[in-house]
Structure formats: C-alpha cells, structure tokens
Amino acid sequence: MIVIAHLSDTHIDTGAADGGRSADRTRSVMKYLNSLPYDLDAVIATGDIADHATPSEYEAARELLATRHPLLTCPGNQDERPAYREHFLGEPPSKAPINTAHATDTFTPALCDTSVPGEDHGLPEDETFDWLSTLLAEPHPPAPS
Template sequence: MSALIAHISDLHLDGTEETTRRATRTVDHLRSLHRSPDLLVVSGDIADHGAPEEYEQAAALLDLPFPVLVCPGNHDDRAALRSGLLGQDPSDGPVDTEHRGTGFTVLACDTSIPGRDDGHLGTETLERVRRTLDELPEDIPVLLAMHHPPRCACTTRSPTGWRSTTSRTWSPCWRSIRVSSASWPGTPTPGPPPLWPAAPSWWPPASPPR
C-alpha cells in the first residue's frame, strides 16, 4: 500500500490579506487533489506572532476533510496553539502529537524553545519517539515531522543495525524519515541534538538504504 502525506509549513498567519490568500490557495489546492491526502502535516510557524486570533484563523483554515497533524515552530506560542488549534487546555510544555494511519505513523516533534528562534529536541520528546518506535511493529514506517531541521539528520550502520541520529534510537533507519522546514538558521543550543535549517526530506523512500 502507499500513503499520500501532504506537508506544508511556515504559514505565518497574521490576519493580513497576503498571508491569508497564500494559505487559502495552498489549502484549496490540497482539497482539489484527485486523491485526498491520508494526512496533512503542518510543521510549525503556523502563526506569525503566536496570538490567539491567529490560531482561530488557522483552525478555520485547517478544518479539512482529511486528518491534520501540527507541531509548533519558533513563531508559535505553545499555550495558544494548544487552546486555539488543538482544543486542549493551555500549557507551556512541548506540543508533541502523532497520527497512526493505515501502514504508517507520523510523530510531530516540538523543537521550539520559547522566546528563541533556534530549536532542539528535548529529552521528553526524544523519549516519546523512542517509546513509540519500541511499541510499533518493525515493518511500520515512522516519519518524524519537526520545524527545525536537525544539523545531522543522517543514519549510521553499526554491527547491530542502523542507527537513526535524528531519533537517537537503534532501529532500521528507514523507519524514521525526517520532514522539516524553517525560515532562517538557528543557533546551536546545549543538549541533544542542536538543529539547523536544511532541505526537507520526503517519504516514503523507494527502499531501505543499503
């Protein structure tokens, strides 16, 4: 089977005509596809200023006939995103979400650092990725979505298998493919692992790396 996963990022909704028109054209295009996406991933900077009214606009825009998965970027406010877009109680903790589709799983990882432009994957988020990979069958592909691309989004071979440096877990490397986007370089931060903007990766691959 195959899955059609659409990916958009950096909507920067601010109520202005320009950003509203751009975002609406993008969503209208997704609606018009011959095959509806199995999932839409929105990887951060949904709002431009993190204001509640910007998430109200996002909620209306992303009210779509297919599943939508979001994670915050450096322009987003965690508490406002939770209450305005996810319908949850406001909280300043990491906004980590997931979608388990038919034959695939997507984990949206919060790489934001409140009050800063750069980002990192915190211990809580990394532990969640590890637990999920441990829970899922080995033949289920797992895609990691985040706003700030990892500085090193590579995999290395060990005597016991492939290591994904993105998730810092030992697993077949094709199980954790990265999708990310950001507008400008961040500054490396202490702790695992620092993140810099890079080109997005696409899923699914034709076959596991050899």
C-alpha cells in the same frame, strides 16, 4: 503508496500589515488539497503556524487548515505553546512540548516539537525524547518502499 502534503511556515497574520496575504495563500493551498479526487494519507503543517502567536491568528489558522484529510501540526519558533494549544488545538494551555503522531495501517508520522520558548533555535526537550522513544517501541507496520 503513501501521499502526504507538507505545508510549512504559514505565518497566519490577522494584523493589518499582512493585508490578508498569509490567509489567502493558505486558503488557496487548502482549497487545492481539499479538491483532490483522492484522499491524502496526511496533511502536515509545520513551523510558525501563526506570525505573532495571537489567539486570533490561531483561530484563523484552525479555520484555514480545516481539511477532510488527517491533519498533523507542529509548532515553530514563532509559535507559543499555551496559545497554540488553547486557540488552535482546542486544548487546555500548557508549556509542554506539542508532539504529535498519527497511526495508520501503513505508516505513523511522528512530529517532534523542538521549539524553544522565546528562542529562534530548536532543541528537543527530554520529554520529547521520552515520547518518541515510547512511540518507537510500539509495533508499527513497515512503510512500503
């Protein structure tokens, strides 16, 4: 059996207006997940990791989402790719889509970045379609049903 925990729209906000609520909620969820007596196959955090896409929010999110389980993330419309990469993922900043996959012995979750910089709607870029096509062309174990 594959067991995944999915978090969405954490909206980590390090500003005074939030009063620490977003961090407290995320901390509570992660404390629960990290205390489970078994390992999860993945923790997937999607969409709007940060509320204002500031470096401090991404740095706080990186600490809050720390887990012993494999962690996969994908940005949302309020996230900004360069800051997300640099301050959350620890990678060089880039405006390219942040597509993520994690191959295991039983499945490969693929997270496709459909965020459109500066817009509220989502739309995959050609780069994302190319990435996904390449990933799907590789052999993968069948998922148990």
